[in-house]
Amino acid sequence: MYHMIKRKFFPLHFFVPHGFGDLIAVIKMKSTRGVGAKKPCHQCHIEGIRDETGTGPKARTYYIPLTVPGAKENRYEKEILQNLRTHEDYLKVYYRLDTARSEADREKIRKETGINRASIWSLLPYFDMGRAIPGGYMHAVCINLMRALVSLWRGEFKGLDAGGGNYIIPAEIWAEIGEETHNSNRWMPAAFVRSIPNINTDFGNFTAEASAFWMMYIAPHVLRGRLPEPYYSHMLDLIRIMKTCTKFGMTRKEHTQLSEDVYEWRLEYEKYYSQYKPERLCTMTLALHELDHLPDDILNCGPPTALWEFVTERSMGEVVRSVTSWSYPFSQLANTLIQREQLKVLQMMYPDMTDSLNYTKSR
Numbered sequence: 001m002y003h004m005i006k007r008k009f010f011p012l013h014f015f016v017p018h019g020f021g022d023l024i025a026v027i028k029m030k031s032t033r034g035v036g037a038k039k040p041c042h043q044c045h046i047e048g049i050r051d052e053t054g055t056g057p058k059a060r061t062y063y064i065p066l067t068v069p070g071a072k073e074n075r076y077e078k079e080i081l082q083n084l085r086t087h088e089d090y091l092k093v094y095y096r097l098d099t100a101r102s103e104a105d106r107e108k109i110r111k112e113t114g115i116n117r118a119s120i121w122s123l124l125p126y127f128d129m130g131r132a133i134p135g136g137y138m139h140a141v142c143i144n145l146m147r148a149l150v151s152l153w154r155g156e157f158k159g160l161d162a163g164g165g166n167y168i169i170p171a172e173i174w175a176e177i178g179e180e181t182h183n184s185n186r187w188m189p190a191a192f193v194r195s196i197p198n199i200n201t202d203f204g205n206f207t208a209e210a211s212a213f214w215m216m217y218i219a220p221h222v223l224r225g226r227l228p229e230p231y232y233s234h235m236l237d238l239i240r241i242m243k244t245c246t247k248f249g250m251t252r253k254e255h256t257q258l259s260e261d262v263y264e265w266r267l268e269y270e271k272y273y274s275q276y277k278p279e280r281l282c283t284m285t286l287a288l289h290e291l292d293h294l295p296d297d298i299l300n301c302g303p304p305t306a307l308w309e310f311v312t313e314r315s316m317g318e319v320v321r322s323v324t325s326w327s328y329p330f331s332q333l334a335n336t337l338i339q340r341e342q343l344k345v346l347q348m349m350y351p352d353m354t355d356s357l358n359y360t361k362s363r
């Protein structure tokens with residue numbers, strides 16, 4: 001590797017302690033099958049349940065309810081926390097896939113284990129396939145969970161009504177909530193968050209940052225008296241979890257409290273939204289199940305603020321926006337990356353010119 005500032009070659013050693021990303025990236029990293037597999041989770045061996053009352057994609061997807069409809073006990077302790085996939089489990093499956101006698105046998109192993117093939121990451125001698133790839137907090141919580149909850153409260157979640165609950169907020173109240181959300185921008189210091197769209201008319205344009213900020217700092221005010229109990233208090237419990245997760249550090253005591261809070265919140269979520277009914281299994285998504293592993297992920301890899309995908313997504317967004325050619329997108333992408341790194345070197349060599357050398361395309 002060549003050091004541009006010192007102008008000499010040096011041996012570059014680097015280690016990848018963790019891998020992280022959205023659910024699709026994690027599935028690719030681990031070479032697992034995801035929602036189409038009977039064991040859809042890459043962190044534990046829990047078996048998913050299909051909605052056999054439905055049709056279409058809903059009927060083909062494996063969901064992860066804590067309590068299987070009709071069962072008396074939930075599966076949190078035995079089938080999730082005490083049933084984690086270890087590095088050795090991954091290696092054993094790779095060996096079985098390697099030594100399978102036919103493609104049909106291999107397919108049987110894939111279906112049974114949810115693992116498609118050996119992951120390249122397992123070749124790193126120090127890399128723990130069971131622990132080193134945590135769930136993606138930004139996608140699981142700030143995007144998927146936020147969208148699911150707001151869609152549920154709007155009565156627009158996968159065609160479900162409120163069932164035996166009463167959590168749906170009428171459309172005219174959502175119009176008021178949207179206006180109040182939009183009007184709050186003028187009082188919000190720019191250092192806190194970028195401008196937040198109207199959640200009623202422009203929810204599709206909510207970024208992870210906007211969703212997380214809305215939930216943690218705006219929703220408690222605009223939903224008070226509008227989202228009925230016990231759903232409102234349940235939302236406040238989630239905000240407490242999010243505030244603990246977004247701290248830059250976490251004490252052992254806070255971590256113990258967080259583990260208890262996540263467990264309680266998940267049980268209540270199931271009670272309020274899935275209501276233990278087979279036809280409402282679609283509320284128990286794989287992204288929601290990532291919350292079950294959040295306390296362990298924090299122990300293994302650190303608090304979400306140390307690993308979350310905001311930084312990667314921001315960087316990838318800049319790169320993607322710079323590619324405009326339909327004919328040669330990949331060569332343009334390669335050029336963009338080279339030029340970006342060259343600019344970074346120039347910024348390091350001439351710190352006074354950092355601003356004038358910043359050619360990043362903003363949104």
Ligand SMILES: [Zn+2]
Binds near residue numbers: 043080289
């Ligand atoms: Zn799991």
